[in-house]
Amino acid sequence: MSTSSPARGAEEFVAALRGLSYRYWGSHPFHVRMHAGELSEHELRVWAANRWYYQSVLPRKDAAIISNCPVPEVRRDWLDRIVYHDGTAEGDGDSGRERWLRLCEAVGLDRAEVLDERHIVPGVRFAVDAYVTFARTRPWVEAVASGLTEMFSGHLMQRRVGDMLANYSWIRREDLVYFTNRIDAVSEEGKSTLDIVVRYCVTREQQDQAIAALSFKCDVLWSLLDAIERAAMKE
Numbered sequence: 001m002s003t004s005s006p007a008r009g010a011e012e013f014v015a016a017l018r019g020l021s022y023r024y025w026g027s028h029p030f031h032v033r034m035h036a037g038e039l040s041e042h043e044l045r046v047w048a049a050n051r052w053y054y055q056s057v058l059p060r061k062d063a064a065i066i067s068n069c070p071v072p073e074v075r076r077d078w079l080d081r082i083v084y085h086d087g088t089a090e091g092d093g094d095s096g097r098e099r100w101l102r103l104c105e106a107v108g109l110d111r112a113e114v115l116d117e118r119h120i121v122p123g124v125r126f127a128v129d130a131y132v133t134f135a136r137t138r139p140w141v142e143a144v145a146s147g148l149t150e151m152f153s154g155h156l157m158q159r160r161v162g163d164m165l166a167n168y169s170w171i172r173r174e175d176l177v178y179f180t181n182r183i184d185a186v187s188e189e190g191k192s193t194l195d196i197v198v199r200y201c202v203t204r205e206q207q208d209q210a211i212a213a214l215s216f217k218c219d220v221l222w223s224l225l226d227a228i229e230r231a232a233m234k235e
């Protein structure tokens with residue numbers, strides 16, 4: 001990687017980031033089967049219980065970004081993500097955590113078995129922990145860039161709601177409130193994340209590192225679904 005190449009213009013940089021969409025987990029075979037209505041109830045339970053681990057560590061990943069970031073505006077902006085997932089008070093039904101738990105219950109899991117993480121498989125733990133470690137140890141703007149998968153997720157979640165309602169007769173719209181609520185939040189966050197990355201990645205090398213960070217995150221999500229798919233096959 002040459003540090004002497006000139007920096008990309010903003011448009012070219014954004015196009016390079018967006019160009020990674022083909023590696024996004026939207027095209028993973030497990031998601032394809034989920035959207036087509038081909039997952040069994042057991043497979044949906046394995047998915048919901050394991051993805052809980054991702055949901056539950058997001059605030060720690062975001063806190064790591066804040067702890068490494070010297071820019072007050074970015075820290076202030078980033079704080080909202082922690083509050084979004086954790087809520088503002090214990091037992092707050094209006095939090096990402098609670099909405100995910102609601103989805104878990106809808107697919108037939110009880111809260112206790114989700115919260116005690118008994119269903120989490122090693123590959124999921126490994127992939128998700130790698131995401132948190134990345135945020136703790138890499139420069140803050142790379143960790144921010146790794147969250148840019150959110151640019152691709154709004155459209156996917158929109159489709160997921162429609163496809164799940166059409167293909168799993170026992171799932172109701174209220175059960176999918178995690179996604180319906182998240183769709184707007186994600187497109188807002190995706191835009192502000194992209195603004196931050198474009199603003200603070202000014203050298204060619206920083207831009208390359210941001211692209212590599214997004215690529216790494218695509219691997220995290222893909223590995224997570226690989227592990228879920230494999231775990232769900234047993235039974």
Ligand SMILES: O=C(O)c1cc(C(=O)O)c2c(n1)C(=O)C(=O)c1cc(C(=O)O)[nH]c1-2
Pocket residue numbers: 058146147148149150152153156157182
């Ligand atoms: O359902 C999805 O496909 C999906 C994808 C992603 C993503 O692309 O990282 C996130 C979410 N959902 C999500 O709900 C969420 O809160 C979230 C936070 C982050 C992140 O990296 O900080 N990604 C995602």
